[in-house]
Amino acid sequence: MxxxxxxxxxxxxxxxxxxxxxxxxxxxxxxxxxxxxxxxxxxxxxxxxxxxxxxxxxxxxxxxxxxxxxxxxxxxxxxxxxxxxxxxxxxxxxxxxxxxxxxxxxxxxxxxxxxxxxxxxxxxxxxxxxxxxxxxxxxxxxxxxxxxxxxxxxxxxxxxxxxxxxxxxxxxxxxxxxxSPRRGESFVTRKITLGVASIKLGITDHLTLGNLDAIRDWGxxxxxxxxxxxxxxxxxxxxxxxATGIGTTVREFAEYAFSHAGLNWEDHVRYNEAYERPTEVDALIGDASKAREVLGWKPSTDAKGLAELMVDADIEQLGRLVAHKQEG
Missing domain, CATH: 3.40.50.720 (NAD(P)-binding Rossmann-like Domain)
Structure with a gap:
């Protein structure tokens, strides 16, 4: 073993x-x-x-x-x-x-x-x-x-x-x-999907983010x-x-997440410069050709699919917490 x-x-x-x-x-x-x-x-x-x-x-x-x-x-x-x-x-x-x-x-x-x-x-x-x-x-x-x-x-x-x-x-x-749904709550993707779940369930009505133009390769x-x-x-x-080889802005990830829950992101997202980094990384998009050719590895989930599965998981998880509190 x-x-x-x-x-x-x-x-x-x-x-x-x-x-x-x-x-x-x-x-x-x-x-x-x-x-x-x-x-x-x-x-x-x-x-x-x-x-x-x-x-x-x-x-x-x-x-x-x-x-x-x-x-x-x-x-x-x-x-x-x-x-x-x-x-x-x-x-x-x-x-x-x-x-x-x-x-x-x-x-x-x-x-x-x-x-x-x-x-x-x-x-x-x-x-x-x-x-x-x-x-x-x-x-x-x-x-x-x-x-x-x-x-x-x-x-x-x-x-x-x-x-x-x-x-x-x-x-x-x-x-x-x-x-993933296991991502820490302070990371932007999870912050977005948790925000969507909170808004969808009526817990809050807005989400505050920093740089919406940063491009990342999300898998x-x-x-x-x-x-x-x-x-x-x-x-x-x-x-x-x-990497997936596909670049997605924070704005686009937010659009995917809110849209999946039947919401318009522009109605709920607010900007705060306090969330900006002292030095920003504008764009990260990877080329995983070597991993594909040598290891036979390739991703199958893109940013849109990722946002959707994370939103579903957070709505379910937050919904259980709300129901539990109401029962208590």
């Missing part, structure tokens, strides 16, 4: 990846941070699974990582843990660097020191491209425009370095924006974790872009 270690297992990608690996017969180990209150809603449904094991630890604590790698001796490690909110990275730049950049180094060093035969996946990001115009692929010049993007760029290159210096099977997946997270897994099954360690 293959053993996999996932950092960030309680996040969007981590929860979908855990499901995928368990379905494939893996023994899955997840790294979780210690909090006074539990934050495991995305993996609660896996609680009774015999082959799922959770361990306290943190990417900012190298000792915990060394001990965990030695104890588990994983065949595959997926480093999905991060402070992943771009706007927040401007407010917490040092924490972002310590977690997202140095945290990756700590994990790679723990694997190297353990001397185990292990394959490593690093969650890189399209934010590393930043100001470089699209389309962006594996050979595109990086130009990050946030502390988050810069920290992830360090992680990307240190993964390449450990691959070349120590002959580790280490790869980076440069994933463009990928969303479905559940499909993207399949690409992560495929990268570690290939014979040679290589880096890959995962």
């Amino acid at each position: 293959k053993r996999a270690l996932i950092t960030g297992i309680t996040g969007q990608d981590g929860s979908y990846l855990a499901e995928l690996l368990l379905e494939k017969g893996y023994e899955v180990h997840g790294l979780v941070r210690r909090h006074s209150t539990l934050n495991r809603s995305r993996i609660d449904h896996l609680g009774g699974t015999e082959n799922l094991h959770l361990h306290y630890g943190d990417l900012t604590d190298g000792v915990s990582l060394v001990n965990l790698v030695h104890a588990i001796e994983p065949h595959e490690v997926y480093n999905l843990g991060a402070q992943s909110h771009v706007k927040v990275s401007f407010e917490l730049p040092e924490y972002t660097a310590n977690t997202d950049a140095v945290g990756t180094l700590r994990l790679l060093e723990a694997i190297r020191a353990a001397g185990i035969d292990c394959r490593f996946y690093q969650a890189s990001t399209s934010e590393m491209f930043g100001a470089t115009p699209p389309p962006q692929d594996e050979g595109t010049v990086f130009y990050p425009r946030s502390p988050y993007g810069a920290a992830k760029l360090y992680s990307h290159w240190v993964t390449v370095n450990y691959r070349e210096a120590y002959d580790l099977f280490a790869v980076s997946g440069i994933l463009f924006n990928h969303e 479905y997270a559940k499909e993207y974790v399949e690409g992560m897994w495929r990268m570690l099954q290939h014979d040679e360690p290589q880096d890959y872009v995962l």
